Structures are given as C-alpha cells and as structure tokens.
C-alpha cells in the first residue's frame with residue numbers, strides 16, 4: 001500500500017521516479033505525485049489517478065539533484081490532488097512522502113493549530129510535515145534533530161522520504177512500514193521495495209524500525225534513537241526475472257503458469273533427495289509436536305490457504321483452528337495450554353496479522369511466519385520463519401503464493417510425520433497443474449459465457465469448499481462480479497433464493513464421499529434456472545462436466561479446482577477489458593488496519 005521512490009545524486013530522475021512508481025503500482029494506489037529539487041528550489045506535481053496522468057503533467061527535469069515520488073492509497077481523505085503526496089508544511093520548508101498511518105494525528109493537529117498552523121489536506125501526512133517544520137525551526141534548522149524529535153511525537157507507522165527546502169540531503173525515517181536504501185554509482189536511492197532500484201543499485205540497506213538519517217550522492221548516514229548506526233549492506237534482492245513479463249500479457253497469467261515451477265523450487269528448498277530428509281529447523285518441528293493446538297492466522301487468500309493447513313494438522317492428529325487475523329486480533333482467545341501459532345502471509349507486512357503477532361509475542365508463545373518476502377516484518381519478529389520461495393508476485397490477486405503456501409504446509413506435514421510422500425504428491429500436483437495450463441482455452445470459453453453475470457456461485461464440500469472460497473475471491477477481486485462460495489449443504493438454507501435464470505454456479509468435485517451430494521446440489525440449482533458448470537477430478541467425473549482435472553492424491557485434488565478458478569477470473573477480467581494486475585481499490589500489501 002502506497003509506494004515511495006526517491007533518490008539523490010546523478011540520475012535521470014524523471015525516468016527513475018515515474019518508472020519506479022509504475023513498478024510499485026502493484027501495491028495499489030489512487031493518486032500520485034513527485035517533487036524534485038533543482039538549483040535548490042523544490043518543484044511539486046500531483047494528481048488523482050494514475051502515474052501516466054502524473055507523467056503527462058511533469059516536464060523534463062534534467063539536472064535535478066534530489067527527487068521523491070509517491071503513489072497513494074487513500075486512507076485519510078479522498079484521492080484528490082490536495083491529498084496526494086508529497087505533502088508540505090505550512091512554511092513550505094518540508095516536503096515529504098509517507099507510507100503508513102499516524103494514529104495520533106488528530107491530537108497533533110490540535111497542538112499545531114494552537115501554534116497557528118492551518119491545514120490544506122485531510123491527510124495525516126500533512127501533520128508530519130508541520131511537526132517536522134516546527135522542530136526544524138526550534139532546532140536552528142537541524143534536520144536530523146527535527147526528525148528525531150518528530151519521531152518521539154508520532155504514534156503509528158511511517159516510512160517517509162523528506163526534503164528540507166534549502167538542504168542538500170535527502171532525509172528519511174522509518175517505523176512499521178518498509179523502506180529500503182539502494183547504493184548506486186553516483187547516486188543513492190530509496191524505495192518501498194527494491195523493484196524501482198534493481199537496475200541502479202549495487203547493494204541495499206534494509207531499514208529497521210526507528211531508523212532515520214540522510215542520503216548524499218556519496219552515501220548514507222544512519223541513526224536509531226539518537227545514536228549513529230553502522231548500515232548493513234546486502235546484495236541484490238530479487239531477480240529481474242520476476243519483474244519481467246517474459247512475453248506474457250499480464251503478471252497474473254505469468255504467475256499462474258509459474259505454479260509448477262514454484263512447487264518444484266519449494267521442494268528443492270525443503271527436501272534433500274539424497275538423504276531423504278526434510279530441511280526444516282528441528283526445533284520448529286519439536287515445538288509443533290509439543291503444542292496441544294495449532295492456530296492459523298491470516299487474511300484474504302492466505303486465510304483460505306490456511307484452511308488447508310488446518311486440514312493437514314488434523315490428518316496429523318493435532319487439534320487445529322484457523323482464524324481471520326483482523327477478527328482474532330480483537331478476540332485473541334485460546335483455551336489451549338500450549339498453542340503454537342502459524343501466521344501465513346504472502347507479503348509478511350499485513351497490519352492485522354502483525355497486530356496478532358504482537359499479542360502472541362507479548363504472551364511469549366511460539367509462532368511460525370510463512371511468508372514470501374524475506375526479512376519482512378512478520379518473519380523478523382517470528383520465533384520461526386519459512387519462506388515459500390514463490391518469487392516476487394506482482395499481480396495484486398495472489399495465485400502462485402497461495403499454491404506455494406499450501407505446498408509448504410504439505411511438506412511440513414511430511415516432516416512432522418516422517419514421510420517423504422508429500423514430496424512425490426506435490427511433484428504430481430505440479431504435473432496436473434501443467435495439464436490445466438495446457439487446456440486453459442477451455443476455461444477461457446466458459447469465461448466468455450459468464451462475463452455478463454451479476455452474481456456467480458462456487459459450491460463445494462469439504463476441501464472443495466475451501467477451494468470454492470478462493471475461487472469466489474479471485475472472481476470478485478479482478479472481474480468485479482459478485483461471487484460467493486457456499487458449502488453444498490447450505491445451498492438450500494438461503495442461497496438458493498438468489499438463483500435466477502442463467503446465474504452461473506460452479507460445482508467443485510474432488511472428494512469421493514461428497515461427490516454425489518454435491519452433484520445433487522448442482523441439480524437443484526439447475527432445475528431453478530442456474531447455468532451450472534461442474535469442475536471434477538477425473539475418477540469422479542461424468543461426461544457432461546465442464547472441466548475435468550487429473551487425479552492427484554485426494555488431499556491435493558481440490559487445488560486444481562483453484563487453478564481453474566484463477567484462470568476463470570483471469571479470462572473474465574480479460575474479456576471485460578479490466579485492469580487485471582491492478583484491480584480497483586485493492587492493494588497487494590495491506591499495511592493499515
């Protein structure tokens with residue numbers, strides 16, 4: 001959520017800032033802006049809407065010394081030009097871009113008003129600019145002192161890039177929201193993640209909470225809580241491969257089709273075929289074995305993935321539960337004596353989950369973070385951390401990370417039960433996904449039939465119900481069709497009233513015990529006018545089914561229905577001409593509550 005790009009030194013800043021903001025657009029945004037310093041003077045451009053709209057406003061600015069840019073996902077105030085970042089202070093001495101939420105901004109506003117400040121925007125960010133300016137002026141224009149004093153005043157989360165008018169440095173501060181420094185040849189950079197800098201930076205510094213400091217073209221000066229800190233430099237963070245469409249029209253399509261590769265990379269990272277041993281931390285396995293309950297916490301797609309984790313733990317004979325993080329954070333009740341928590345998150349930055357982890361850590365309970373982003377906040381704060389190695393996921397709608405999360409939990413099950421079978425099962429799953437990929441055009445044909453639908457339903461029982469939840473989420477996220485998932489038996493208890501002539505209903509069939517009752521449910525809606533599509537596993541299929549997936553191990557069969565659902569959502573969105581990789585109002589990483 002919100003993207004920050006900045007730099008100082010010798011650089012084509014127009015290209016870097018606008019191109020960088022484009023690369024961050026997967027995070028979700030609804031307005032954009034930039035500021036640059038040329039010959040000591042700050043120039044500011046902002047607009048609601050897209051980075052392209054911003055680019056059309058911004059002239060060439062060769063020779064700029066410093067630049068900052070921002071994509072804003074509105075939290076305080078509508079997505080308007082005045083609320084877009086950079087925000088500036090009343091005396092126009094401070095310009096800044098911000099990612100995060102200032103929780104005490106109302107109290108700070110009241111204090112500033114008493115000091116004669118008035119405000120142009122509805123944002124919490126403008127307040128930071130004014131607080132900075134106040135401390136700047138009361139500290140003889142010492143920018144670092146002003147930042148330190150501002151940090152003490154602020155409650156909440158922030159990653160900020162800051163320009164002080166007349167000062168030759170680019171300043172920053174960070175708490176709770178990600179910010180990364182990039183070291184270039186004749187310039188220094190900063191950004192919310194490494195994407196904008198991958199072609200320019202030779203090494204990176206991952207800022208920690210409480211870090212603040214300044215950049216000059218030659219280097220970085222870093223402080224934390226008033227003390228100088230030695231920066232820790234690391235090498236390249238991601239491969240260009242991940243941020244290259246490689247001939248695909250959309251990242252979502254590329255990422256779906258990477259799923260078999262992601263599964264085999266996951267196996268390579270967690271299983272040694274020579275010794276036949278899993279490579280999980282033995283103390284993690286011990287802690288999970290000793291727990292009397294495994295509690296999964298997650299949001300969105302990760303929550304639906306966790307439903308499989310719960311099922312796997314039940315196979316293992318462990319009591320398990322799964323909660324939506326934003327709910328659990330307000331009702332963190334566990335009746336178990338020795339709970340073990342599993343926190344699933346693609347980004348590792350989801351605010352609701354971080355709130356849960358704080359409660360868990362404060363109680364001294366062990367927790368495992370399963371994340372896709374190395375060194376993300378959740379993984380840093382967790383007792384144990386496992387990467388899912390899905391590679392950068394650019395499309396807002398999660399696809400390959402979902403499959404990798406479930407793959408990782410299947411491997412954990414293997415390690416806990418001392419069985420290498422899940423490895424073979426996942427290899428077979430990869431092959432079965434290849435088979436869905438090879439027949440994607442069949443799904444495209446079905447997608448064309450439902451593009452005009454107002455509502456759609458996905459129905460399943462058992463693990464197919466978990467798959468149905470994810471299929472419905474994908475469809476609503478990117479095609480904007482209202483989609484719901486129902487457990488087959490529930491259809492008669494209300495949802496059937498919604499069936500009209502032509503309403504698309506997808507029945508998912510992967511389990512032998514529930515295949516027949518599910519077919520009956522589909523017959524019931526069909527006789528009330530629904531346009532029904534059955535997606536079944538080969539051994540449970542009938543000649544009339546809309547799509548048939550290969551048979552894999554029963555506990556993995558329903559994932560193939562999710563791959564079907566991912567393609568369906570993709571093609572419906574494609575047919576409707578919607579922005580597939582960046583659907584309206586959504587953000588890839590939800591860093592606010």
Ligand code: G6P
Pocket residue numbers: 299300301302344345346347348349350353396397398586587588589590
């Ligand atoms: C946002 C994204 C979803 C994602 C959810 C949880 O809503 O748009 O795709 O499933 O956050 O994100 P996480 O990074 O914690 O998995």
